[in-house]
Amino acid sequence: MLLFKIILAPVLIALVSLAGRRWGPGVSGWLLGLPLNSGPILLFLLLEQGARFASDAARASLLGILAWAAFCVVYALCSMRTSWWWSTLAGWIAYSVVAAALLPLHLSLAWVFLLVTATLTALVLTFPKPQQLDSPSAQLKPDLWLRMATASVMVVTLTGVARILGPAPSGILSAFPAYTTILAVFSHRHGAAYTVEVLKGVTAGLFTAATFLLALSFFLTRLGGALSFAVASAAALAVQAVSFLYVRRDRENQFRAGPTTR
Numbered sequence: 001m002l003l004f005k006i007i008l009a010p011v012l013i014a015l016v017s018l019a020g021r022r023w024g025p026g027v028s029g030w031l032l033g034l035p036l037n038s039g040p041i042l043l044f045l046l047l048e049q050g051a052r053f054a055s056d057a058a059r060a061s062l063l064g065i066l067a068w069a070a071f072c073v074v075y076a077l078c079s080m081r082t083s084w085w086w087s088t089l090a091g092w093i094a095y096s097v098v099a100a101a102l103l104p105l106h107l108s109l110a111w112v113f114l115l116v117t118a119t120l121t122a123l124v125l126t127f128p129k130p131q132q133l134d135s136p137s138a139q140l141k142p143d144l145w146l147r148m149a150t151a152s153v154m155v156v157t158l159t160g161v162a163r164i165l166g167p168a169p170s171g172i173l174s175a176f177p178a179y180t181t182i183l184a185v186f187s188h189r190h191g192a193a194y195t196v197e198v199l200k201g202v203t204a205g206l207f208t209a210a211t212f213l214l215a216l217s218f219f220l221t222r223l224g225g226a227l228s229f230a231v232a233s234a235a236a237l238a239v240q241a242v243s244f245l246y247v248r249r250d251r252e253n254q255f256r257a258g259p260t261t262r
Helices: 002-023 025-031 038-049 051-079 084-102 109-125 141-160 167-174 178-188 192-223 225-257
Strands: none
Touching: 002 178, 038 051, 038 167, 038 192, 038 225, 051 084, 051 109, 051 167, 051 178, 051 192, 084 167, 084 178, 109 192, 178 192, 192 225
């Protein structure tokens, strides 16, 4: 199990990073809308703690998307004025504050989903707009290996403390922007506009994570583990396809608005 955790996380972040180099930062951010962090963590919780624990954790993780989105917005705003270190610190503080405020909430699954989707819609529509996409500098091979190692450490750590925390805190913690932090920090050196585009893509893609977690929490205690993950994944992929149209249109609008260099 530990070996699987160590291997899965870096492979996922490597694929996302390579996609960003091929198709642009918005696409790499959009791919993080897939439950690359919460999905594996909830799978491990299901295998180690059982269906009821994983279902409750999935509902809490759905609520935790609000804290994840808070990180994206705050980091994007700070990246236009400060270094990656201060932007990360501010983003993590925003995540922690929102996550702490969410812990006492006891809402039904349907109300949680409505709250999350309404908030994401508002954030995407009001996201900071960079003036021009900066030209990314050459990326060295050690960059990718460092991303992969960081992702592995984060996932192993988060799943390791789940037994102590319980389902609700574990679920919200599974929405911790681990991969998003890695991608934002490594994108930051290419400039604020590049970073903002990544994080806007992440925020737009969070509708996919919300759909996945909604379906998973609902079906885990009804259909069993394998079928629940299959249904949740199918629903998430359908939403991901729709959100891609938004990301592509936003990218085209940037090209019309002014010249960009790649």
